[in-house]
Amino acid sequence: MNPIRRDERGLSNSVQVTVLFPLAFIVFLAVVQWALVSWANASALAAAQDGAAVAAAFDGSEASGHETAALAADNGSMASFSVDVERGPQHTTVTVRGVAHTLLPDLLGTVEKSVTRPTERLLP
Numbered sequence: 001m002n003p004i005r006r007d008e009r010g011l012s013n014s015v016q017v018t019v020l021f022p023l024a025f026i027v028f029l030a031v032v033q034w035a036l037v038s039w040a041n042a043s044a045l046a047a048a049q050d051g052a053a054v055a056a057a058f059d060g061s062e063a064s065g066h067e068t069a070a071l072a073a074d075n076g077s078m079a080s081f082s083v084d085v086e087r088g089p090q091h092t093t094v095t096v097r098g099v100a101h102t103l104l105p106d107l108l109g110t111v112e113k114s115v116t117r118p119t120e121r122l123l124p
Helices: 013-056 062-073
Strands: 078-087 091-100 110-118
Touching: 013 062, 013 078, 013 091, 013 110, 062 078, 062 091
Parallel strands: none
Antiparallel strands: 078 091, 091 110
């Protein structure tokens, strides 16, 4: 009678889980972190666009552009943010800077978006 021989190559299931689970968890955290930073980037860009449109309007002002951009940026995508508005005779620039929420410390957390539009004015 021949004894049944088992194929004992490879790792056992428990060893595979022990090795692969941390790798899968790190990949999951990296994907979530990327999504948080992407959301913060999109929010900062949208806030800068909205603020620039309001500030560059014929009856617009730096204060109205700042208020509009701050309201748009305050959607929970950034832990903290600041808005800078420069309204000149030719161009209006709005810059939104912020820090995205992070799961992994100090990893791509800073966000800065700037939008420049021509300032509306009456020509003689």
